[in-house]
Amino acid sequence: MQAFAQGPGQGRCIEITSRQERLGVAGSYAHLLDVVPSTPYVAFADQDDIWEPQKLEWALDTVARCPSHKPTLYCARQYLTNADLVIFQESAPLRRKPNFPTALTQNIATGHTVLLNAATHTLLRNNPPPPSILHDWWAYLLTAAAGGEVIFDSRCVSYYRQHAHNTIGATDSFIKRGWAACRRGPKVFMTIFRSNVTHLLNQPENLSPPALRLLKAIAAARTFPARLRTLFRYSSLRRQRFSETVVFRLWFLFSR
Template structure:
C-alpha cells in the first residue's frame, strides 16, 4: 500500500465481511460526499462471499481513491480489523480517520460536517467527533433517529456508557497518534476504545445531534440501535450484568496499561475503580461516589450501579 495523503485528507476506514449485498450503496455514498478530500483504506476480514472481489473491482475503477490493506490476512474480528486500518492510517500520515460500516449509506455532508466541527478543536489535542444516525430498515425506509448524545459524557462517564457509535466517528491526527500504539481488549469495540482513550487523555469530544448516516437495522447487524428508550433498557436487561461487567473490567485494566498518557487524577480514578472491583461492597460503594461515573438517565444510572455492585 503506497499512500501520500494531503495534509487535510480523511482516511475512510472500512472493514468488510460478507457484505457484498450492501457495499455498492455505501461506496456510492462515499463518491457523493461534498468533502472530496478522502481516501478509502479497506481490508477484508475473511469473507466467504464476493466481497473482496467486489472491492477490488471498485479499486481498479478508482485507483486514486481505494487502497487495500492486505496484511495481516485472515479474520481479526471487528475491533482487531479496525485497529489494523487505524494503524495504517496513522502510519501513512492522514489528518483524519472516519470509521465506516459496510451496510450503511452516508449522507452527502457527513465528512464535511465532521471535519468542520473538528476544525474548531485544538489540533494539538486528541479529538473525536461523533453524531447521531438515521435509523432505516433493510430497504432504507426511515424508522427514526438514534438516541440523543446529550447527557453525561467524557471521563469517567465513558466507562459506563459508549456514546461514540463507530459509523459516525471521525478522529483527528492527534487522536490517531494516541490510539495507534494501544491494544484494546478483545471484549470491547473499536469505537468505545477510541472514546475511552481520547476522553481519558483529556481530549476533545465533539457531539453532533444531526443524523449523518442511514443506519440499516436488520438481522445481520453486529450491533444494532434500539429506536426507543424502553427498547434500549430492555436490551440492556437482556444482556445482563455479567456481559457488561466483563467489558467494564477489561476496559479499566486496558486503560491502566496506557496510564502514562493520562494525568494524575485520571490515573488515580482508574486505580480506585480497579481496586474496588476486587474489593468489598463498601469499596465499590466508595467508587460509585466518583463524580461523573453515571449514565444518561437516573434509571440507567441505577441499573449501572446495581450491576457494578453485584457483577
C-alpha cells in the same frame, strides 16, 4: 472497491494485503488503524451504512476548530432504517455531555459517524481494543482518558441499517434496551467494564491525571463500602438515562 480505486479513487486508495485471515470487526479496524498512512483525519466507514453527502464536511469543520495536538473524536446521531433504508426513527440525543467517567459506562460513539484527528489516531496505533468491545468505543475511551475533546453532533449524519446481520444493532426503545440488559445480566457488563479499566491502567502514559485517579479508585474498590465511596466521590460515573444509571450503580456495588 477495485472499480472505485481505478476510477474516482485513482491515486487515493490503498489495498491492505498483509493479513489474509478473518480478523473480525474489531481486529480488522485495529489492523487498518495500524497500517493506514499518517493523515490529519481518519473516518470509520461501515460497508452497509449510508452517509449524508455533507457528513465529512460537517465533521471536518467541527474538529478543525480544536487544537491539532489535542486528541479529538467527533461522532453524531443517525437515522435508524430498515434494510431498505426506510427511516423509522432517529437515534437518541445526548442527555449529558460526554466525558471520561461516562465513557467508562456507555459508548455513545457509533462507528460510522466517527471522525478522529491525528492525535487520537496515534493513541490507537498498535493499541487494539480489549476483548468484547469494538473500535468505536475504544477510540472514545482513549480520547476521553487522554483528556481529549469528544464532540457529539446532534444532527443525524448517516443512515444506520437495522437488519438480521448487524454486528451491533441499535434501538431507541428504552423497554427493549432494558430487557436486553436484564437478559445479559450484570456479569457480562461488569466483566467488560473491569476489562476496560485494566487495559487503560496498563497504559498510564496515555492517561490524564484525573482519568488515572478515577481508574485507580475503581480498581482499588473491592468491597461494598469502598465502591459506595467511589460512587459518591465520582458522581459523574453514570449513564445517559437516570434509570440506566441506577442499574449500573447497583451492579457496580454488588457484583463480585
